[in-house]
Amino acid sequence: METQNKIALVTGGSRGLGKNAALKIAAKGIDVIVTYQSKKDEAQNTVEEIKKLGVKAAAVQLDVADAKSFDTFLSSVKEALSSTFNAEKFDFLVNNAGIGIHASSAETTEDQFDTLVNIQFKGPFFLTQKALPYLNDGGAIINISTGLARFALPGFAAYASMKGAMETLTKYQAKELGSRGIRSNIVAPGAIETDFGGGVVRDNEQMNAGIASNTALGRVGLPDDIGGVVAFLCTEDARWINAQRIEASGGMFL
Template sequence: MNTNHPSKIALVTGGSRGLGKNTAMALARKGVDVVVTYYSQKAEAEEVVREIERQGGKAAALQLDTSLVSSFDAFAASLREVLTAIWNRDSFDYLINNAGIGMNTPFPSTTEEQFDTLMNIHFKGVYFLTQRLLPLIADNGGIVNISTGLTRFSIEGYSAYASMKGAVEVMTRYWAKELGKRGIRVNAVAPGAIATDFGGGTLRDNPNVNAHIASITALGRAGQPDDIGGVIASLCTDEMGWVNAQRIEASGGMVL
């Protein structure tokens, strides 16, 4: 790493496991320092920090409930303290809104509680967390929102989940327009089906589900975390500096 230039810093929500962890490690390999948030898995998040430090980068972990808007001011204050203590900065460069849960529930039986849970985590929380963090995001930085392939193709049971992500994609374009005056780029990455513990790990652990996903994917297999983290990290580089307001699907060509 070139020590003549201060490192860029990224904040990855939900960075203790799955795609968030993979993204954090991919950013570190590009020389970007990382703050990861975790909801309950503190030990796993701290291990991600240690892995990044072993690679020569700097990292930190902070607890965050992305569904609880009332906690965001306190989180922003904690983040500011960490940025000052570790990096001697009062800002960071890239926000990756990754934290989320999977939920497959048929439309006729979806409850209001399930709907509200998905909305608070995937849409309302993302909207207001980003709003609260805007004073801490450096000019000429970037925001990457995580969407899903399910906004383009439909699979039964995901009407509420995919609708929240569809809202995120529209929001992404509006943010890009409004934050462009600060040089902040905003894009959405839409993964296809990825074999992680997301949604209970069904794709990873059920051979029949895995084989079905492979059969409807042009590249002939289900996705892995390593297929996604690098895509997200690449948007946090100068080479991608003219990419803005885009939905980038990383699905291997699902349901073409």
Template sequence: MESKNKIALVTGGSRGLGKNAALKIAAKGINVIVTYQSKKDEAENTVEEIKKLGVKAAALQLNVADSTTFESFFKEIKSVLQSTFDADKFDFLVNNAGIGHHAAFAETKEEDFDNLVNIHFKGPFFLTQKALEILNDGGGIINISSGLARFSLPGSSAYGAMKGAMEVLTRYQAKELGAKGIRSNIIAPGAIETDFSGGAVRDNERLNKMIASQTALGRVGLPDDIGGAVAFLCTEEAKWINAQRIEISGGMFL
């Protein structure tokens, strides 16, 4: 199957890292479905940008925190696959949607913890499970971790722990889905200048300089540093990469 007939589903693909990944995937000739939680206009603008790259695209609403909606979401996906892409299945799932959270371990509230579990672990776990029915054999899963699962910065205990869980899950997915030729890998961005966590890395000059000073390449990351690696994992060139954690941090805290 040629890449132009392949389809990637990118959750949280209307902005930030997800948008950059969606555009880089589209530049490889792969059709893209993006999801958004609330900002439909942003998602529709992203779809138009993707289409300008010569592929098909669509946007659907999804709240990854609410797994009870996944069944109806995949009914919508099946309908859109038929109407927009003339397909029954898709090829790549990028579990990108997420939120930031910053609180000391001793001060982390249970409701915030539960929300992080739902968005960063339970959501991707069961969304991927439901996707298996319409994920093509020989396809791929790309999960998102964080440098914070490798090194520890105060205030990220809950978030970092969820990402650590996703790293273990990625290996299990690779092991159990290998019979279908489905690969599962996880990327771990370092600190990136986006609106994530209220734009802290982008807008806090002291934090930005501290991270840059601890990064081998001497700066913090940009969204454009990440998307290409996600897109690469959706290509034939990456067909033998499986069960890997790929950190994309410019060499942070070495």
């Protein structure tokens, strides 16, 4: 009888940092469910890439901004667990899905604020709550923060505030779920070259150079610098790491 692989659910896992994390998790022999909002083809391509690493994979649609859709989403996850993985529960929840809105606190609109709250804080708060019955004891939650919760770069007031809330929530999850052996940690990337926020870090040479000059390791981060940290937190080697904020920024603004 084949042993059951552990299973990770990665929100926003079809592209960017989430895709990188999903691939790094798969490389550790962990099965993966990725979620996507609208780009089903992209998600399916990611699933095929994951399968090439010798594990099982599935993609499920999720709008993390719509908390009322989470029951339906988790029903779909349950079906995928049964049909693709022959399992009833999963082991790791990676709350990765997110967007960036660049606006100062003086210019942020209420609509922008509400969008960020729904996607960056309310979404992961209630998705994690509703996923708890599907999460195996001894599993782990990995949330995603940002270096911007530690240092301030004008233009990210609302976004960084939500991430600060996620950092506090992570500690409470760790405390409250410890009796089930579930760990909760949060990874805080520095500036990364992706299409995040319209690709501003990747495509704006001046910004890219400015960040590199303020980073101890002398360059801007890449998705490959982050995915492995998330994957590590899904392994037995990380079993005693709990309630921690792990910044992966190359030493930005030290």
